[in-house]
Amino acid sequence: MDRETESALVERLRGGDGTAFDAVYEEFHRPLYNFLARLSRSRDVAENLLEETWLRLVAHAKRLAPGTRLGPWLFTVARNLYVSYCRSRLLDESLSAESIGLWPVTPPRPSPFEDAAAGESERRIEHALARLPSAYREVLLLTAQGFSSPEAAAVCGITAEAIRQRLSRARAMLARALAGAVNLKSDPGKDA
Amino acid sequence: MSSGDNGGERMRDPVARLPAHDPDPRRAARTRARCHAALDGCRPRAADPGVERAFGWRRVHVAVAAASLAYLVDVTLRAVLLHLR
Numbered sequence: 399m400d401r402e403t404e405s406a407l408v409e410r411l412r413g414g415d416g417t418a419f420d421a422v423y424e425e426f427h428r429p430l431y432n433f434l435a436r437l438s439r440s441r442d443v444a445e446n447l448l449e450e451t452w453l454r455l456v457a458h459a460k461r462l463a464p465g466t467r468l469g470p471w472l473f474t475v476a477r478n479l480y481v482s483y484c485r486s487r488l489l490d491e492s493l494s495a496e497s498i499g500l501w502p503v504t505p506p507r508p509s510p511f512e513d514a515a516a517g518e519s520e521r522r523i524e525h526a527l528a529r530l531p532s533a534y535r536e537v538l539l540l541t542a543q544g545f546s547s548p549e550a551a552a553v554c555g556i557t558a559e560a561i562r563q564r565l566s567r568a569r570a571m572l573a574r575a576l577a578g579a580v581n582l583k584s585d586p587g588k589d590a
Numbered sequence: 591m592s593s594g595d596n597g598g599e600r601m602r603d604p605v606a607r608l609p610a611h612d613p614d615p616r617r618a619a620r621t622r623a624r625c626h627a628a629l630d631g632c633r634p635r636a637a638d639p640g641v642e643r644a645f646g647w648r649r650v651h652v653a654v655a656a657a658s659l660a661y662l663v664d665v666t667l668r669a670v671l672l673h674l675r
Contacts, residue, residue, distance in 0.1 A: 523605065541603065572605070
C-alpha cells in the first residue's frame with residue numbers, strides 16, 4: 399500500500415468510513431493473523447488478539463494522527479496485546495519468580511502451523527521458528543512481513559541498532575536450528 | 591510496511607518463504623461486523639446532529655410534562671370534589 403493511499407485511508411477512517419475500514423482490514427487481516435499465530439503458537443490466542451487489535455483500531459480511529467502508518471500501528475498494537483496476554487497468563491498461572499519476565503517460559507510444543515505444514519522443508523522452518531525465544535521470533539516475523547529495521551524497532555519499542563543485532567542473532571539461531579535438523583535427518587543413527 | 595527496500599533479503603529469508611494461513615472465516619466475519627458496529631457508534635451523525643440529539647430529550651420532556659399535568663389535574667379534581675361534598 400503506497401503512502402498516498404494509506405494517508406487517504408487514515409483520513410477516511412478518522413471520519414468513521416466503513417469502506418475505509420474494510421480496505422485496511424483486507425490488507426492487514428491475514429498478515430496480522432500469521433504474525434500473532436506464529437508468535438503465540440496458538441490459533442485461538444491469535445484469533446482473540448486479532449479481534450482485539452481491530453477493535454482498538456476502531457476505538458482509536460477518530461484520534462489517529464494524519465499520516466499514521468497503519469501497518470506499524472496495527473502490528474505495534476497486536477504485539478503489545480500479546481505481551482499483555484503473556485503477562486496476565488504468567489500472573490494467572492502463578493509461575494515461579496525467576497520465570498517472570500517479558501516473555502513466558504513455556505515448554506516447546508508443536509505450533510498449529512507446524513502441524514499444518516505441507517512440505518518437509520516448511521515443517522522444519524516452522525519447527526525451528528516455533529522453538530526460538532519470542533523476542534527473536536517476533537523480529538524474524540516482522541522482517542518477513544516486510545518491515546524495515548526502523549519500523550520493526552518502533553513496533554518492538556527498541557532502537558534500530560538493537561533490532562539489527564537481534565535480527566542477526568535470530569537468523570543465526572534459526573540457521574543453526576535448521577542445520578541441526580538437516581544433520582539429524584541425514585544421519586538418523588547419529589544420536590542413537 | 592516498507593516498500594521493498596529489503597526485498598532481495600526477504601527472498602533469502604526462510605521465514606518470509608513460509609506460506610500465509612487464513613484465519614477462521616466465520617470468526618473474521620464476526621470481527622468485521624463488530625468493528626463496523628463500533629465504527630457506526632462513533633461516526634458523526636447525519637446533517638444536523640444538534641436537532642437529532644435534541645429530539646430524544648424533547649420526547650422525554652414532553653412525557654414528564656404530560657405526567658405532571660395529569661397529576662395536577664387529578665389532585666385539583668379530587669380537591670374540588672372533596673370541597674363540594
